[in-house]
Amino acid sequence: MLQIENLTLRRAAQPLFENLELRIAPGEVLTLMGASGSGKSTVLNWMIGALDPVFSASGSLWLNGQRVEGLPTELRRIGILFQDDLLFANMSVGQNLAFALPATIRGAARHERIAQVLADVGLAGFAERDPATLSGGQRARINLMRALLAQPQALLLDEPFSKLDVLLREQFRAWVFEHLQRAGIATLLVTHDPQDAPAGGRVLNVSSWQKSQL
């Protein structure tokens, strides 16, 4: 369970919003929707411990019963995926994935794990490929798998589909939701496009943030 309690964010003395409350169950995707500049990315930055110092925050963040908003980013077990993929251009696909693997997985087990991940996403044999030679959809899948290899308990998606063309976007979206549900990951999806939300999923609109209860 990923939970925000009573979050107020301010820039200078001005509140960006007040008293945000939300709860996301394992395997659920909650969509956070709102106009440009309404503060969606700022919430995500706060959740991963990367709030710009121009903002101040009060409120608490809980992940599976542990209060995490005071913890360093790497101890929070919260992954994030941005609209621009951040694959390292000077590394192969396999090296990009290996970068996210926990250090406790060593030696041959690392190669096996990466081969298995690539096979799982329909990209068997791609470990040596240069990321620049991949299609948009292939890059998107590698980027998501890299975020998941770090074994997050929650995932934040910031406009993850907006750079994909229409057909690919539909396929990738369905694939992502199915994958996250199977992995039991609590997911917060930020978007300005209502069509990005999973069918039947809960949507929280930024305009209703004041004292909203989800």
Ligand SMILES: Nc1ncnc2c1ncn2[C@@H]1O[C@H](COP(=O)(O)OP(=O)(O)OP(=O)(O)O)[C@@H](O)[C@H]1O
């Ligand atoms: N570093 C900063 N310094 C000053 N103001 C900032 C800074 N970062 C963001 N802001 C402002 O804070 C507000 C919220 O920004 P934020 O990026 O969270 O909005 P958003 O809802 O994610 O927008 P978008 O959909 O365009 O990404 C905006 O008015 C923005 O201009």
